[in-house]
Amino acid sequence: MKRDKSRIDLSSIPAKSLVEFDACTRCGECSIICPTGGEAEQVEERTPRGKIRAVRKVVRTLRNPLRAALTSEKKMERMLSDLSESVYQCSICGMCMEACPLSLRTIEMWESLRRSLVDSGLGPKEPHEALVKSIENYDNPWMQPRMQRARWAKKIKSIVDATKEKIDLLYYVGCTASYDPEINRVAQNLVSIAEKAGLRMGILGKAEKCCGSTLLRIGEYERARKLALENVDIFRRTDADRIVTACAGCYKTLAQDYPSLTGTRLPVFHTTQLLAELLSEDRLPLKKDPPGLAVTYHDPCHLGRHTQMYDWPREIISRLPGVTLVEMERNRERSRCCGAGGGLMTLNQEIVFRIAGMRIEDAERTGAQVLVTSCPFCQQTLVEAARRRDNSVKVIDITDLVIELLE
Amino acid sequence: MNAIESDQAVAKKRDYLFDRIGLYLLIFVILVIVSSIILVLPYSNTYIGDYGADEIYLKSFVYLAVVSTAVLILGVFYNIMIWMEGRVSGADQTAPPARKFFVSLGKLMRSVFSKDFGKILRSFVLDVIFLRKFWSISKVRWIVHGLILFGFIGIFLLDVITTVALEFFDSRSFTEPDGWGKLWIRDFGFDLFGLMIMIGLAGAIVRRFVMRPKQLVTGAEDVVSVLFLLVVVLSGFVLEGIGIASGIPGHESHEMYSFVGYLFSAVSPAVSVDAYAQIWFLHAIVSLALIMYIPFSKLFHMFAAPLAMQLNDIVKRGEIAP
Ligand code: SF4
Ligand code: SF4
Numbered sequence: 068m069k070r071d072k073s074r075i076d077l078s079s080i081p082a083k084s085l086v087e088f089d090a091c092t093r094c095g096e097c098s099i100i101c102p103t104g105g106e107a108e109q110v111e112e113r114t115p116r117g118k119i120r121a122v123r124k125v126v127r128t129l130r131n132p133l134r135a136a137l138t139s140e141k142k143m144e145r146m147l148s149d150l151s152e153s154v155y156q157c158s159i160c161g162m163c164m165e166a167c168p169l170s171l172r173t174i175e176m177w178e179s180l181r182r183s184l185v186d187s188g189l190g191p192k193e194p195h196e197a198l199v200k201s202i203e204n205y206d207n208p209w210m211q212p213r214m215q216r217a218r219w220a221k222k223i224k225s226i227v228d229a230t231k232e233k234i235d236l237l238y239y240v241g242c243t244a245s246y247d248p249e250i251n252r253v254a255q256n257l258v259s260i261a262e263k264a265g266l267r268m269g270i271l272g273k274a275e276k277c278c279g280s281t282l283l284r285i286g287e288y289e290r291a292r293k294l295a296l297e298n299v300d301i302f303r304r305t306d307a308d309r310i311v312t313a314c315a316g317c318y319k320t321l322a323q324d325y326p327s328l329t330g331t332r333l334p335v336f337h338t339t340q341l342l343a344e345l346l347s348e349d350r351l352p353l354k355k356d357p358p359g360l361a362v363t364y365h366d367p368c369h370l371g372r373h374t375q376m377y378d379w380p381r382e383i384i385s386r387l388p389g390v391t392l393v394e395m396e397r398n399r400e401r402s403r404c405c406g407a408g409g410g411l412m413t414l415n416q417e418i419v420f421r422i423a424g425m426r427i428e429d430a431e432r433t434g435a436q437v438l439v440t441s442c443p444f445c446q447q448t449l450v451e452a453a454r455r456r457d458n459s460v461k462v463i464d465i466t467d468l469v470i471e472l473l474e
Numbered sequence: 475m476n477a478i479e480s481d482q483a484v485a486k487k488r489d490y491l492f493d494r495i496g497l498y499l500l501i502f503v504i505l506v507i508v509s510s511i512i513l514v515l516p517y518s519n520t521y522i523g524d525y526g527a528d529e530i531y532l533k534s535f536v537y538l539a540v541v542s543t544a545v546l547i548l549g550v551f552y553n554i555m556i557w558m559e560g561r562v563s564g565a566d567q568t569a570p571p572a573r574k575f576f577v578s579l580g581k582l583m584r585s586v587f588s589k590d591f592g593k594i595l596r597s598f599v600l601d602v603i604f605l606r607k608f609w610s611i612s613k614v615r616w617i618v619h620g621l622i623l624f625g626f627i628g629i630f631l632l633d634v635i636t637t638v639a640l641e642f643f644d645s646r647s648f649t650e651p652d653g654w655g656k657l658w659i660r661d662f663g664f665d666l667f668g669l670m671i672m673i674g675l676a677g678a679i680v681r682r683f684v685m686r687p688k689q690l691v692t693g694a695e696d697v698v699s700v701l702f703l704l705v706v707v708l709s710g711f712v713l714e715g716i717g718i719a720s721g722i723p724g725h726e727s728h729e730m731y732s733f734v735g736y737l738f739s740a741v742s743p744a745v746s747v748d749a750y751a752q753i754w755f756l757h758a759i760v761s762l763a764l765i766m767y768i769p770f771s772k773l774f775h776m777f778a779a780p781l782a783m784q785l786n787d788i789v790k791r792g793e794i795a796p
Binding site for chain 1 (some may be wrong): 552553556557558560561562567568574577586605607608611688689690691693696770771774775778779781782783785786789
């Protein structure tokens with residue numbers, strides 16, 4: 068269907084978010100700390116405040132008959148395409164929500180705005196199209212065949228098909244850990260940990276589909292909903308009463324978005340919760356006297372500001388023998404984003420690595436040699452950023468750290 | 475099946491029509507009530523009015539006040555109708571804004587007057603009135619903003635008190651030169667809150683135009699908003715100063731009480747009653763223009779921000795908004 072590019076349909080933005088666009092006082096608290104428009108670029112139009120202003124301006128122009136009559140179609144189109152451009156130059160990190168004195172729920176504002184841009188034929192951006200196609204054709208954003216999804220698990224005997232066998236725990240692997248050979252290790256770690264803890268863990272194998280996080284972040288709500296419904300259907304074919312995921316993005320999507328997308332609340336946990344629980348119950352055999360190690364921890368946005376899971380990873384680190392946590396100056400709620408989320412990696416790698424570079428600098432300043440995180444996507448990005456800075460710190464997943472310290 | 479569906483569609487259309495009529499009726503009733511109040515008040519609390527030629531200014535002011543409050547009310551509804559283009563749970567998403575408005579209003583009422591009333595009231599006081607997060611971010615900026623906010627709230631409340639005392643109770647204390655209400659409320663109270671606003675505005679202006687911190691960008695609307703407020707308050711004091719200097723009845727010099735007005739009077743020329751009425755009218759026009767400007771500017775945050783914060787207190791973080 069061809070859409071009129073000089074109109075915008077607001078019906079998918081919650082009315083509450085529309086109130087919030089009008090609530091902004093233009094104080095700029097968000098703008099100085101926004102990793103994209105603020106810290107990396109310093110372009111007002113791309114800061115949260117700039118975007119809010121643009122939304123108000125566009126809507127007030129379109130909905131005011133006099134102003135609409137005085138604005139040429141061409142100008143209107145330009146205003147809308149500029150707005151779309153700025154709205155997608157954002158990693159949906161949620162820093163603006165944290166910084167805002169009114170705590171405006173910007174995450175919801177940006178995501179629903181993107182959805183409305185998609186509804187109006189103004190989004191997503193061209194580079195995202197390959198991503199959307201890949202998810203549609205292969206059920207993953209990496210253009211990898213479905214058949215290869217569980218290749219990493221081929222030689223692992225202890226992992227079972229969750230749709231066929233009785234299990235304690237369903238491991239939702241997610242696309243990055245399934246296909247990225249570097250990140251496969253996270254999946255393998257989790258299998259070993261489950262084995263040591265005596266848990267029977269199953270996966271969905273090639274039946275698993277992308278959780279839809281990427282689609283949701285770029286505003287492709289309907290496509291994400293279809294995937295989510297299919298996934299919930301597959302989950303129902305297992306007898307698992309717990310689903311665990313090692314990916315912050317998958318966790319946020321399954322825990323926070325699926326209830327409204329599918330009407331189903333899933334018993335989903337992040338690995339950090341599982342590991343903290345296993346460690347606190349002494350179910351993992353830890354090394355007795357390992358050499359001391361100083362680490363710092365990077366809160367992934369999806370596990371931090373989006374879902375407030377700040378304590379579990381810290382509890383894990385505090386229970387590991389010989390490991391000391393040295394916090395970065397910006398941690399927990401004020402943790403700096405790695406830059407890769409919200410479809411930005413596909414859109415503007417240059418800026419992503421500028422932001423990720425700043426995060427590596429944060430880590431360097433702590434003096435710790437190891438930067439631990441709990442999201443494969445953050446890990447992928449930060450590993451590359453560290454490589455560009457001569458591998459000044461080693462970036463690992465929290466499961467790597469735990470495995471290292473198991474007997 | 476088709477007949478049932480089309481029956482439903484007709485019923486839906488009819489409901490939507492009722493919603494729209496209901497909304498227009500509601501706006502109309504609000505306009506009528508507000509306008510009537512403005513028109514009916516005798517304005518014995520203004521400093522002009524009893525002196526022949528002044529009559530025209532007072533009358534014009536009253537009619538312009540009706541127009542400007544109507545613009546304010548319609549402007550607020552214009553904004554609300556834009557909000558109502560958005561998603562409202564419990565309402566069909568294709569429903570017209572008028573339907574969503576009534577659904578939202580019902581939901582809002584139900585959540586406010588629920589068992590969580592205490593919790594909502596508490597968060598209203600802490601988040602909306604006290605702005606606790608802002609306080610934790612910057613005490614100095616909180617004070618600057620607070621001076622303006624509480625200054626205006628104070629003036630508004632004193633206005634209500636004065637109006638009620640004069641119009642409903644015919645309180646002499648508010649009119650006699652040595653009356654308590656006159657000295658403490660009309661002279662001291664207004665001066666104090668006006669001064670608060672002035673200091674707050676001065677702070678905001680120094681920060682925005684002199685200190686120019688990196689986090690502020692100044693566009694036309696930022697300049698207009700702050701200058702508008704300044705002109706309103708400043709013209710109020712200039713008027714009071716001229717009133718005192720000219721010995722206008724009601725402005726008998728009580729330097730201890732009208733302490734700011736008295737300072738202004740020291741540098742004010744003495745003018746005739748007519749000239750005073752004209753200056754009074756100018757001040758009134760600027761104030762009414764400010765009222766009309768609110769819904770179409772960033773000053774609208776005075777309504778939207780408390781509402782947004784309150785709604786966010788109702789919807790838990792991490793839950794997708796209804
Ligand atoms: S979500 Fe993050 S990147 Fe996006 S506008 Fe807010 S602070 Fe900037
Ligand atoms: S911090 Fe909040 S109120 Fe301030 S400019 Fe940003 S969004 Fe607006």
